[in-house]
Amino acid sequence: MKKKIPGAIIKTAFPTIFQKPATVGYPFEPLKIDDDYRGELTYDAEACIGCSMCMRDCPANAIEIINIGTKEDKKFKAIFHLDHCIYCGQCVDSCPKDALVMSNNIELASLDRNNLKVERE
Amino acid sequence: MSKNLVIPIGPQHPSLKEPACFTITLEGEKVIEADIGIGYNHRGIEKSCESRNYYQALYIIERVCGICSHSHSTCYLSGVEKLAGVEIPRRAAFIRTIFGELERLHSHLLWLGVAGHEIGFDTLFMYTWRDRELVLDILAMLCGNRVNYGINTLGGVRRDLEPQHIDDIRRMCAKIEERNNYYVNLALSDATLAARLSGVGMLSKEDALKYGAVGPVLRASGVKSDTRRNDPYLIYPEIPFDVITYDSCDVFGRVVVRVLEINESIKIIRYCLDNMPDGDIIAKMPRKIPAGEVVSRYEAPRGEDVHFIKANGTDIPERVKVRAPSEANWHSMAHMLKGDYLADTPIIIAAIDPCYSCTDRAITLNNAAGSKRTDWEAIRKHGIEFYRNKGVDVSRILLPEKINY
Numbered sequence: 449m450k451k452k453i454p455g456a457i458i459k460t461a462f463p464t465i466f467q468k469p470a471t472v473g474y475p476f477e478p479l480k481i482d483d484d485y486r487g488e489l490t491y492d493a494e495a496c497i498g499c500s501m502c503m504r505d506c507p508a509n510a511i512e513i514i515n516i517g518t519k520e521d522k523k524f525k526a527i528f529h530l531d532h533c534i535y536c537g538q539c540v541d542s543c544p545k546d547a548l549v550m551s552n553n554i555e556l557a558s559l560d561r562n563n564l565k566v567e568r569e
Numbered sequence: 570m571s572k573n574l575v576i577p578i579g580p581q582h583p584s585l586k587e588p589a590c591f592t593i594t595l596e597g598e599k600v601i602e603a604d605i606g607i608g609y610n611h612r613g614i615e616k617s618c619e620s621r622n623y624y625q626a627l628y629i630i631e632r633v634c635g636i637c638s639h640s641h642s643t644c645y646l647s648g649v650e651k652l653a654g655v656e657i658p659r660r661a662a663f664i665r666t667i668f669g670e671l672e673r674l675h676s677h678l679l680w681l682g683v684a685g686h687e688i689g690f691d692t693l694f695m696y697t698w699r700d701r702e703l704v705l706d707i708l709a710m711l712c713g714n715r716v717n718y719g720i721n722t723l724g725g726v727r728r729d730l731e732p733q734h735i736d737d738i739r740r741m742c743a744k745i746e747e748r749n750n751y752y753v754n755l756a757l758s759d760a761t762l763a764a765r766l767s768g769v770g771m772l773s774k775e776d777a778l779k780y781g782a783v784g785p786v787l788r789a790s791g792v793k794s795d796t797r798r799n800d801p802y803l804i805y806p807e808i809p810f811d812v813i814t815y816d817s818c819d820v821f822g823r824v825v826v827r828v829l830e831i832n833e834s835i836k837i838i839r840y841c842l843d844n845m846p847d848g849d850i851i852a853k854m855p856r857k858i859p860a861g862e863v864v865s866r867y868e869a870p871r872g873e874d875v876h877f878i879k880a881n882g883t884d885i886p887e888r889v890k891v892r893a894p895s896e897a898n899w900h901s902m903a904h905m906l907k908g909d910y911l912a913d914t915p916i917i918i919a920a921i922d923p924c925y926s927c928t929d930r931a932i933t934l935n936n937a938a939g940s941k942r943t944d945w946e947a948i949r950k951h952g953i954e955f956y957r958n959k960g961v962d963v964s965r966i967l968l969p970e971k972i973n974y
């Protein structure tokens with residue numbers, strides 16, 4: 449074993465004082481979010497066929513797809529509960545028509561819970 | 570004879586930022602009895618898995634622990650895949666292994682920082698957590714999340730490794746290796762660290778086995794035991810790596826084992842990157858899992874993780890049981906605390922790298938004398954009454970009308 453000296457970290461600690469911080473001053477400075485990050489869901493109503501696979505596999509019951517058209521002429525709308533969603537992306541994987549895609553928008557905080565229920569058509 | 574002093578440590582912030590209550594009986598400065606009270610963080614995870622399908626349960630299981638999420642999901646999935654008789658593609662097994670080791674890297678770096686913080690060595694805490702960010706950045710780049718990676722799915726993995734990712738991982742490995750070698754050096758050369766941690770929280774080899782310790786705690790007591798070697802899964806049978814042990818049986822040994830394991834993890838990641846085969850990343854899985862029971866094991870950063878799954882032929886599991894590694898280490902920890910000074914308790918507790926919420930369980934005693942079932946209203950009434958007797962009125966705290974989940 450080596451000879452033990454106290455305060456061996458000082459050689460590294462001292463020069464660090466002159467380095468730039470390792471943290472980012474978000475929200476005052478922009479934060480780099482990877483393109484593949486799992487952020488807010490986007491919905492393509494044209495592509496959706498209303499199969500409900502996304503609703504069936506969502507672990508948090510955070511997504512609803514409803515028919516706002518008629519029985520013959522179907523038109524779909526999605527309701528996202530952003531406060532329930534755990535951003536796992538299982539709905540995106542389950543969707544057979546690629547109607548759901550995750551964006552890298554992470555700025556979803558709100559002081560009012562009602563704002564977190566969003567509708568997309 | 571003077572009376573022994575009983576000190577409750579916790580439930581708020583007992584050395585780590587999770588709730589647990591350690592009732593410590595002192596004789597002078599020495600701990601003579603330690604009682605561990607857990608259960609403040611019970612979330613009913615096992616139960617909620619039983620009302621969700623296998624895909625939904627995967628995300629619940631992934632959230633058993635924020636640090637070893639991949640360990641739990643892989644352990645659960647290897648059970649489900651075994652029941653379904655599905656073998657995952659080789660490339661998927663490589664990707665799962667890489668994630669498992671990346672997880673070990675950031676978990677051990679996190680622990681090293683926490684350990685430093687507990688003994689007042691905050692410089693170490695700052696540096697290791699800065700370095701840990703390098704690993705988290707790589708994880709976010711690969712799977713889109715810093716924690717709870719969501720890379721696993723039934724039958725394989727959800728995202729592939731692109732060639733440009735591989736270069737980034739290699740660069741990160743080189744940087745972490747350089748930093749870690751510095752920590753190894755520091756652990757072995759800094760006199761303060763050795764003086765503070767040597768001989769603290771002793772757990773002899775016999776006691777470690779007797780109390781069923783797992784993971785780095787067991788290995789720091791000189792027992793060569795690692796699920797990756799004893800009962801290998803994924804591609805571990807073919808990976809050359811060393812099982813790190815140290816026989817000082819104290820907290821210092823646990824530091825040494827963990828920093829040396831970081832280097833082994835880097836070795837494993839490099840092996841995976843060098844030998845990664847091409848091909849599919851996901852195999853077809855049936856939605857309904859054939860009836861049966863399975864136990865699967867996995868070496869999480871904190872030790873051996875065990876999952877039991879019982880399937881009944883539907884797409885919903887009948888029973889999911891999780892034995893998180895911290896649960897196995899509680900018993901040895903109560904033993905380690907005895908005989909040490911009160912001032913050593915935070916670092917002894919932190920040295921098993923405990924995770925309280927993984928561990929908390931609810932137990933129903935059927936037919937126990939005098940037991941009865943209570944509904945939510947009655948529990949609330951009891952709670953209000955309990956606190957009123959202590960002079961606190963909590964009846965004005967209103968509950969949300971109905972939370973619609």
Ligand code: SF4
Nearest residue numbers: 506533534536537539
């Ligand atoms: S991301 Fe996950 S939690 Fe959110 S809506 Fe999709 S499946 Fe549900």
Ligand code: SF4
Nearest residue numbers: 496497499500502543
């Ligand atoms: S899974 Fe896709 S196609 Fe089916 S209802 Fe959901 S969004 Fe529409």
